Amino acid sequence: MLDFSKCTLQEACDYAVKKMVAQKSRCKDGEGCLYFDGDRRCAVGWLLDAGGLTEEDITCWGGVVNLVRNSQQRLPPKLRSFLEAHALALAALQRFHDKDSRAERAAAAHDLQVYHGVDTSGEAWQEWVKLDILG
Numbered sequence: 038m039l040d041f042s043k044c045t046l047q048e049a050c051d052y053a054v055k056k057m058v059a060q061k062s063r064c065k066d067g068e069g070c071l072y073f074d075g076d077r078r079c080a081v082g083w084l085l086d087a088g089g090l091t092e093e094d095i096t097c098w099g100g101v102v103n104l105v106r107n108s109q110q111r112l113p114p115k116l117r118s119f120l121e122a123h124a125l126a127l128a129a130l131q132r133f134h135d136k137d138s139r140a141e142r143a144a145a146a147h148d149l150q151v152y153h154g155v156d157t158s159g160e161a162w163q164e165w166v167k168l169d170i171l172g
Contacts, residue, residue: 088116
């Protein structure tokens with residue numbers, strides 16, 4: 038689990054990307070990304086999972102900003118504060134998860150690095166960019 042009172046944005050993003058790579062697929066259905074789907078998670082879903090939440094705890098489906106706005110009472114305070122503080126960067130992380138092509142994932146990783154200061158040069162990040170996607 039991550040301690041969201043001490044966790045940096047970089048640590049949270051690295052954690053989620055390592056989980057995505059181990060999963061080897063996105064967490065999507067025909068309509069879009071899902072935070073949870075059985076044992077699978079999207080990028081932000083891995084952070085929700087690390088914060089102790091389950092699919093039943095999430096009352097809102099949609100982007101990170103909507104999640105924070107509409108699920109506040111169910112989010113543990115430290116996790117809610119972390120999501121609020123980093124909502125735009127986590128939305129960018131989610132785009133990195135969602136993109137279909139390698140070129141789009143590489144561009145999303147570049148945006149995370151340039152606009153949000155997240156180092157995307159690590160092995161797991163590059164492995165996700167190169168994966169044949171899947172789900």
